[in-house]
Amino acid sequence: MRHALSIISSSTVLPPSATPSRHHHPRRHSHSTKTKPTPKQNPKPQLTHTSPLLSSSRWDNRQSLMYHTKLASKLAEDGRFEDFLMIVESVVASGVSASEFSALLNSKSVGSGIVRIISERKLNSVVEMLFNGVRNLGIEPVQLFDGVAMELLRGECQRLLKCGEVEQLVNLMDTLSGFQFPIKELVEPSDVIKLCINKKSPNAATRYAQNFPHVEILFCSIILEFGKERDLVSALEAFEVSRQKSSSPNMHAYRAIIDVCGLCGDCMKSRVIYEELLTCNVNPNTYVFNSLMNVNARDLNYTLHIYKQMEVLADAKMWKQALEIKEDMVSSCVIPDTVTWSSLIRACANSGLIEQAIKLFDEMLQAGGQPNAQCLNILLHSCVEACQYDRAFRLFQCWKETGFQQTITDNNPKNSEEYVAVDQVNKTCCVSTTMRVPFRPTTSTYNILMKACGTDYYRAKALMGEMKILGLSPNHISWSILIDICGGSGNVAGAMHILRSMHENGFQPDVITYTTAIKVCVENKNPKLAFSLFVEMKKHQIKPNLVTYNTILRARNRYGSLLEVQQCLSVYQHMRKAGYKPNDYYLKQLIEEWCEGVIQNRHERKDQVASGRRETDFGPESLLLEKVAEHLQESNGESLSIDLRGLTKVEARIVVLAVLRKIKEEYITGNSVKDDLLIILGVQELGARIAKDENGGVREAVMKLLQHDLELQVLSSGSATRDNIRRDKGIPVYPNLRLEEVLDRSGSSQASGSPARRPIILQRLRVTRESLYHWLQRKMHASTR
């Protein structure tokens, strides 16, 4: 075999006819008797990989393709993936499209090969090698698995689960998910996690959890599950991983581990964790506090101490407790300081309680508190958050006029006498000790006020001028806001102008600035400009973040051209490469809409879309989008074949429509249809009965779309179409590597004992070039009317 392979790797390629027929496996002949071997038409051997056997006869090509397909399948079945890859590689190198060849492969063989490797515990490195290999050739590993192969793999995973082979199972999941393999379909995630818990393996549990988008939630449940088992050590280990893996502190995880400390009777540990949280400068939320106090309920002193800390760390929804504390303080004649007042006000403001916040501010003044700019800014910001822009400006006006040396009011100036009167009373009530010093607005104040301008660009601009008069300098935040407002008023050009003028003012736009500008373009339906900004920011070494990606992909409106959809898909792919989890939901919707645009009677379709069937009918994540991306790539223009395997019927429809839309776009730009359109539905052994539901109704759905909706002429594949497989492309031939040789030397019992294997045929459809042409004609005609 080594010898054979060394010949393979040499560059000399001979046509199959050069292979002595006695070396062929007899079974193979029994299937090829239909066509008599034609005499050598072209005895000249092909010498390089780069010039495939285009001149060889049709018979030779088909014959040798089938031969290599069988050989590859056999090698895979024996788990000899290195040799397998070599075959696939050479077939692809000869010009056969990778996906078409993979469709021919007996996926059951590939599946059982992998399963065998798994059982031999050699799995990870081998599977990884195989998957990387096929991926380099342009085949997604998942394509190697059809229903039967998946079933085999699933069976093996279930066995590992039953036998409690945690490490092996999780290793496998890790490897597979690295290749976008739908691992959820192999074993129930909760079962795997349960097994990890039972085996006391937090490491395996967290490793597995990281394969899922909702990893934070899974981490929490792992921590809690260990807690239920009273296994604090494992829970802590899982918590540690969750802390390392999440970019920002996950309060849910903190709460979970504190609860678990309680469950396991180690309240001191919970305190340590809390202290750690504080040293990271993180504000725990109410839930964390509640749990902490519950766990430490027996130690009243500590609980009280915690309770006191809460009043500084006032967070959202904590206003109630905060107010209670304030009451306590006031009733015990303790006057809170400015920071405490500010925190109290923020607690209310964050909960959207502006009335309460303003009331608190009033109280603060009455109690002799010394307000400062931050405090006012908090108040102003809460008005802006609640869209009470007028109020924000009135408050600011009041600030400018009085400097808050007396009680403020944001009500009508008419009532101010009344308030002054109240103030007088207050002044006499409170021991008038503190002198109130007026304080100046800051850049932040103006930034907040600019936000309060809504879409009034000129007002915002005037504020920026006022800022300068006061000796304050606008910062990059001010500029970002100005861009946002200008764009919000529909003035994209103006927004771009501001972006450019930032440089002159000495400011570098940052991620947020660019994201804002991109948002402006997207909202004003200028995706082209949005993409150019996206390119520009990357050129300036500014890394887009999740918000940036979401913003540019968010454009919900219909994308006009093929180019725009291609750009969109490429952003999507970049995003995944950058390690962000894209929200497929939007993009799927966008792609679907774009594709459905090919159909004329859109009103009819809209109802169908509105009926809400689509959410339920999508297969493994990202397979659809990758498929569409693959088919819309410009380089793909020549080969008109669509591989629908692995897709649901809804997805299959979208992919077919995408290709049709691409054909249409190209037709408009002057490129007419060059060939029939091939649609690969799946593989099937010759003579085997087609199970109706095997392909989930994909065939029916696609037929309905093509024939009924679009009135295209569709030819179904039978055994007759086998002759057409790659009739125009060459197949490499390696006379020294023979199927029988593989069978003989592999020593596999299946090899000699198995019944004759049937040749595999592609189940596929062919849409004729003529009918596509007519369809385009009809469309053009309809659109000019």
Add this chain to the structure above:
DNA sequence: ATAGGGTTAG
């Protein structure tokens, strides 16, 4: 210890 810009569906 307190403040300001871009986002997130079901």
